[in-house]
Amino acid sequence: MISISNISYYIGGRPLYENASMFIRPNDKIGLIGLNGRGKSTLLKIINGDLSINSGSISMAKDCTLGFLNQDLLSYQSDDAIITVAMEAFKEAVDTQRQIEKILHKLETEYSDDLVNKLTQLQEKFEHLDGYTMQAKAEEVLEGIGFTTQDLHRPLREFSGGWRMRVMLAKLLLEKPSCLMLDEPTNHLDLPSIEWVENYLRSYEGAVVVVSHDRTFLDNVITKTVEVTNQQLVTYEGNYTFYLEEKELREEIQNNAYENQQAKIRQTERFIERFRSKATKARQVQSRVKALERMDMIDEVVSDAATVNFKFTFQQPSGRHVVTLKDISKSYGSNQILKHTNASIERGDKIALIGANGKGKSTLLRIIANTEPVEGERTIGYNVIYGFYAQHQLESLQVDNEILDELKQSGSNKTEQELRNVLGCFLFTDEDVFKKIKVLSGGEKSRVALAKTLISEANFLLLDEPTNHLDFISENILIQALQQYQGSFVVVSHNRHFVSQVANKIWYIENHEIKEYPGTYEEYEYWRKSQAQPEVKQTIAVPKKQSEPVTKPTPSHQPNDKKIKMLNSEIKKSEALIIELEAEKQQLETELAKPEVYSDFSKLSECQQKFEKVLANLTAENNKWETMVLELETLKD
Numbered sequence: 224m225i226s227i228s229n230i231s232y233y234i235g236g237r238p239l240y241e242n243a244s245m246f247i248r249p250n251d252k253i254g255l256i257g258l259n260g261r262g263k264s265t266l267l268k269i270i271n272g273d274l275s276i277n278s279g280s281i282s283m284a285k286d287c288t289l290g291f292l293n294q295d296l297l298s299y300q301s302d303d304a305i306i307t308v309a310m311e312a313f314k315e316a317v318d319t320q321r322q323i324e325k326i327l328h329k330l331e332t333e334y335s336d337d338l339v340n341k342l343t344q345l346q347e348k349f350e351h352l353d354g355y356t357m358q359a360k361a362e363e364v365l366e367g368i369g370f371t372t373q374d375l376h377r378p379l380r381e382f383s384g385g386w387r388m389r390v391m392l393a394k395l396l397l398e399k400p401s402c403l404m405l406d407e408p409t410n411h412l413d414l415p416s417i418e419w420v421e422n423y424l425r426s427y428e429g430a431v432v433v434v435s436h437d438r439t440f441l442d443n444v445i446t447k448t449v450e451v452t453n454q455q456l457v458t459y460e461g462n463y464t465f466y467l468e469e470k471e472l473r474e475e476i477q478n479n480a481y482e483n484q485q486a487k488i489r490q491t492e493r494f495i496e497r498f499r500s501k502a503t504k505a506r507q508v509q510s511r512v513k514a515l516e517r518m519d520m521i522d523e524v525v526s527d528a529a530t531v532n533f534k535f536t537f538q539q540p541s542g543r544h545v546v547t548l549k550d551i552s553k554s555y556g557s558n559q560i561l562k563h564t565n566a567s568i569e570r571g572d573k574i575a576l577i578g579a580n581g582k583g584k585s586t587l588l589r590i591i592a593n594t595e596p597v598e599g600e601r602t603i604g605y606n607v608i609y610g611f612y613a614q615h616q617l618e619s620l621q622v623d624n625e626i627l628d629e630l631k632q633s634g635s636n637k638t639e640q641e642l643r644n645v646l647g648c649f650l651f652t653d654e655d656v657f658k659k660i661k662v663l664s665g666g667e668k669s670r671v672a673l674a675k676t677l678i679s680e681a682n683f684l685l686l687d688e689p690t691n692h693l694d695f696i697s698e699n700i701l702i703q704a705l706q707q708y709q710g711s712f713v714v715v716s717h718n719r720h721f722v723s724q725v726a727n728k729i730w731y732i733e734n735h736e737i738k739e740y741p742g743t744y745e746e747y748e749y750w751r752k753s754q755a756q757p758e759v760k761q762t763i764a765v766p767k768k769q770s771e772p773v774t775k776p777t778p779s780h781q782p783n784d785k786k787i788k789m790l791n792s793e794i795k796k797s798e799a800l801i802i803e804l805e806a807e808k809q810q811l812e813t814e815l816a817k818p819e820v821y822s823d824f825s826k827l828s829e830c831q832q833k834f835e836k837v838l839a840n841l842t843a844e845n846n847k848w849e850t851m852v853l854e855l856e857t858l859k860d
């Protein structure tokens with residue numbers, strides 16, 4: 224569908240891409256990954272035609288249409304209602320509807336057969352374009368990504384940049400282009416909306432290319448990973464977890480080959496050095512010199528992984544009780560956020576505050592930080608020292624300061640070498656520490672602000688969406704820092720992988736109350752899904768081992784007996800089919816685990832489709848068996 228062949232793209236003489244190639248097929252679900260600054264967003268702009276390449280070619284099928292969601296859309300403004308903006312996706316149908324309305328208005332005062340015929344033609348066209356369902360489709364998508372029914376008729380201009388971006392995403396999803404390109408679509412979505420978008424994209428009929436630093440989102444959506452590295456596009460035929468495993472395997476093979484080659488080079492050089500001056504060995508020496516010159520050099524594996532080699536400590540630990548909230552209420556006019564709720568934070572608590580936007584998570588952080596007025600009793604524990612990170616704190620960085628000077632002014636009393644070590648953890652090395660804040664990207668500023676928060680000697684951290692704008696490596700550094708952090712913290716995040724790695728308690732706001740789940744995010748998710756499932760009374764049919772006396776039924780019982788006999792026969796057939804399907808399922812699971820299958824995308828795809836079909840059949844047959852058993856028990860009673 225889209226072929227990218229040997230493209231090169233330069234920025235100020237620096238190659239961002241050098242003879243890079245990739246191919247996008249219909250229905251591909253591709254995750255575009257790589258470190259910040261490697262050119263992921265640039266590649267989407269190149270495909271979209273916003274930027275021109277220096278060399279190479281990009282070819283597309285004639286019927287290929289593109290849809291591009293990028294961060295520039297944050298500035299889009301309109302006085303139209305968001306439902307109207309979203310329905311612009313159905314441009315032809317909307318235009319047809321307007322023509323119909325004009326003719327209907329004209330018919331009120333001027334009736335003619337020509338107008339009636341034209342109206343009939345337009346109405347047929349409108350129906351063919353699914354015009355009668357377009358509003359319902361738009362409402363479904365908008366509500367799926369977090370808007371309430373009341374929001375739909377509010378002007379777009381009233382919403383913040385993040386919410387406007389959601390409207391643009393809705394419009395794009397409704398347009399259904401052949402290739403949907405999404406640049407960080409989850410940055411402005413809450414957890415329920417992210418899960419909705421995941422389900423939508425999985426079943427999307429066209430191709431999807433997505434740039435994202437949410438690894439759970441990538442795992443749930445993509446079937447192919449393309450890494451931007453060393454000016455190249457390297458393809459892996461699987462999701463993000465597959466990419467990690469496959470890349471580790473490839474690097475291990477490359478590293479072994481590199482070490483073997485280096486050993487051979489050292490051996491050859493020793494031979495040359497030893498026998499260079501011996502005339503009898505001159506031919507052999509010359510042969511080895513030429514062999515070295517002709518050798519195709521294998522590159523050493525340079526890992527992008529980074530580890531924290533600095534301990535984030537504080538001098539004074541807090542008391543046992545960090546913060547206690549008692550009978551807390553908070554509202555903004557008629558908007559009730561919290562109502563007569565209680566909560567407490569103990570030393571060592573690592574709490575993730577999750578849930579949909581608009582529930583009051585950031586408000587609760589400010590209440591805990593004692594920066595938000597509130598009704599009720601708020602008690603701060605002994606010797607509690609706060610550190611607060613939020614997106615607005617990026618604006619408080621002194622833009623004319625160098626990075627190192629900015630950290631020196633944080634009041635941590637750390638030496639310059641200690642501060643350099645901290646900055647090294649956040650990927651600022653060597654001369655980078657002398658960059659001015661004003662030349663940094665959004666992600667780089669986030670890393671500086673996070674570093675300042677973590678060295679602030681605080682024994683209690685409040686972190687509001689700390690992973691926004693962080694790439695995978697920076698996110699991993701933050702995870703490691705928080706895992707070895709000895710204090711307490713509350714973090715607001717929609718990043719499920721991040722939350723699963725750092726939290727030992729989960730908070731969420733429900734019915735204006737703070738609710739707590741005392742466990743990890745995986746445990747919370749398992750509990751939440753089990754709570755959402757309706758209770759099903761299971762009846763297990765146990766065949767009777769001992770024979771029972773047979774009595775001749777009375778005529779009034781004969782119809783029931785015939786039904787019972789038929790059900791018993793059907794149940795036996797169903798049980799035999801279930802055994803057969805379970806064996807087939809187990810065989811396919813074994814196939815899927817084979818390296819020659821999961822490393823070959825076509826085999827993996829074919830096997831996965833068979834597995835899903837068998838699983839669906841097995842589920843249906845189990846449900847059928849259970850229904851028949853319940854009916855049989857009813858007839859016997």
